[in-house]
Amino acid sequence: MSQHRHPGTPGRAGGVPALPDLPEATVARLPEYLRALHNLAETGNETVSSEGLANAAGVNSAKLRKDLSHLGSYGTRGVGYDVALLIEQIEYVLGLTQRRAVALVGVGNLGHALAGYDGFASRGFRIAALLDADPARVGEEIHGMVVRHVDELPQVAAEESIAIGVIATPASAAQRVADQLVAVGVTSILNFAPCVLSVPDGVDVRKVDLAIELQILSFHEHRKASLTGLPRTGGSALTALPGGLAVTEGQEAIGT
Numbered sequence: 001m002s003q004h005r006h007p008g009t010p011g012r013a014g015g016v017p018a019l020p021d022l023p024e025a026t027v028a029r030l031p032e033y034l035r036a037l038h039n040l041a042e043t044g045n046e047t048v049s050s051e052g053l054a055n056a057a058g059v060n061s062a063k064l065r066k067d068l069s070h071l072g073s074y075g076t077r078g079v080g081y082d083v084a085l086l087i088e089q090i091e092y093v094l095g096l097t098q099r100r101a102v103a104l105v106g107v108g109n110l111g112h113a114l115a116g117y118d119g120f121a122s123r124g125f126r127i128a129a130l131l132d133a134d135p136a137r138v139g140e141e142i143h144g145m146v147v148r149h150v151d152e153l154p155q156v157a158a159e160e161s162i163a164i165g166v167i168a169t170p171a172s173a174a175q176r177v178a179d180q181l182v183a184v185g186v187t188s189i190l191n192f193a194p195c196v197l198s199v200p201d202g203v204d205v206r207k208v209d210l211a212i213e214l215q216i217l218s219f220h221e222h223r224k225a226s227l228t229g230l231p232r233t234g235g236s237a238l239t240a241l242p243g244g245l246a247v248t249e250g251q252e253a254i255g256t
């Protein structure tokens, strides 16, 4: 799901204390723990066992304990983790103690949906600018924010200290938009366009592609059907295996 360049050893730029260099998989699970912890806090839980938190986050508890040990958080035997403290620690590590400004470029179908999503604010982000290249869209007001022309990106970046750029343009425009974001100093990009972006060192790109997620699920459906020999619901006929992937009954075509 991601196209990510890990930043390597963190520095102390801007007076920020050096953070531990966490495994990427741990970083990806921290937001899940955070979401589960917020739910636990809202329902009045002050402590949680590693099993309880692991269940709430949908991971196994050994993995959770290992992840949290990277943050120096081990919980207390017989008591578990202090929910409020763990929220504070994870928010600190994820850099969520400040609300980061997001510029959304491309305000079409997807952009409209993203611009109207309340969940960003409650999870530490502020949509600070909506930008589009289509003069017909410029000036449109969406949830109290006016769409500006993408050529105004330098002014927008200066006014709003944009931390993250979100690209929701067609793939054909995405590289140009990425270049414009990088040129104004944006070093984190979330790309919804179905293409690979080329960015300089020091710029992190994450890619979201629902079609890829569906294709992965399709693979698992296909594989389950190949193991049982029965067609599964919701699909048309299985195609013959291409050369080199031949399987006999009971064998797996592709390792997991």
Ligand SMILES: NC(=O)c1ccc[n+]([C@@H]2O[C@H](COP(=O)([O-])OP(=O)(O)OC[C@H]3O[C@@H](n4cnc5c(N)ncnc54)[C@H](O)[C@@H]3O)[C@@H](O)[C@H]2O)c1
Residues within 6 Å of the ligand: 105, 106, 107, 108, 109, 110, 111, 131, 132, 133, 134, 137, 150, 168, 169, 170, 171, 173, 176, 177, 191, 192, 193, 194, 208, 209, 210, 211
């Ligand atoms: N990641 C996913 O799961 C997912 C899901 C749906 C769509 N998408 C992708 O998201 C993108 C947007 O999809 P959509 O349905 O909203 O398309 P859309 O055509 O409705 O919107 C695209 C918008 O980008 C604007 N645009 C074009 N060039 C631009 C540029 N250079 N600078 C700024 N704005 C520009 C257009 O004016 C338009 O408003 C597409 O690349 C699509 O494939 C991804």
